[in-house]
Amino acid sequence: MSAHLAKLNAYRAKMAAARAAVKDKAEAATQAGLTVAIAAGTAYAAGVVKGKFGPVQVAGIPVEALASGGLLAGAAFGAFGRYSNEAVAAAAGAACAYTHTMGAAHGAKLSGSKIFQKLSSVSGIGALPEAAVPSTAELDQLIEAAQRVA
Numbered sequence: 484m485s486a487h488l489a490k491l492n493a494y495r496a497k498m499a500a501a502r503a504a505v506k507d508k509a510e511a512a513t514q515a516g517l518t519v520a521i522a523a524g525t526a527y528a529a530g531v532v533k534g535k536f537g538p539v540q541v542a543g544i545p546v547e548a549l550a551s552g553g554l555l556a557g558a559a560f561g562a563f564g565r566y567s568n569e570a571v572a573a574a575a576g577a578a579c580a581y582t583h584t585m586g587a588a589h590g591a592k593l594s595g596s597k598i599f600q601k602l603s604s605v606s607g608i609g610a611l612p613e614a615a616v617p618s619t620a621e622l623d624q625l626i627e628a629a630q631r632v633a
Contacts, residue, residue, distance in 0.1 A: 518572040525550075525576025526583070533584070547581035550574070 529547050532539060539546040554574035558567040 514568070518568070518575075521569055521572035522576035522579065525573045526580040527576075529577060529580035533580075538584075545581055545584070547577045547584070551577035551581060 529550075532546070541549055551574045554570045554577065557563055558570040558574070561567065563570040
């Protein structure tokens with residue numbers, strides 16, 4: 484009888500170890516998903532602010548760059564306590580918003596298109612000017628050109 488109990492205890496220990504491994508993997512996956520959601524949400528919020536108010540700068544530095552640097556510095560010095568990982572994810576989102584703006588301006592410069600020339604005149608470090616949105620007439624020209632090509 485004790486042999487059966489030993490086998491049963493060994494099986495129970497093996498199942499407990501397997502359950503713990505699955506739990507660890509699930510927690511890691513949940514944390515990764517949360518990190519992506521925080522970064523994407525921060526980038527989205529920065530886009531909403533830029534869309535509503537235009538580029539926001541403090542002392543000539545885009546607010547996204549300031550937010551990213553501030554969040555990283557705060558996380559490095561322990562200002563966020565156990566939420567340091569979330570602060571780093573938010574910093575990544577702010578950095579993504581900032582670098583997206585720089586990339587859009589650089590792409591507009593490379594395209595050489597007159598319709599998007601407004602994008603290429605970057606005011607400040609990586610910030611698009613208020614006049615970055617093409618006018619209705621410019622969009623109509625773009626649609627007509629696309630229809631001629633198609």
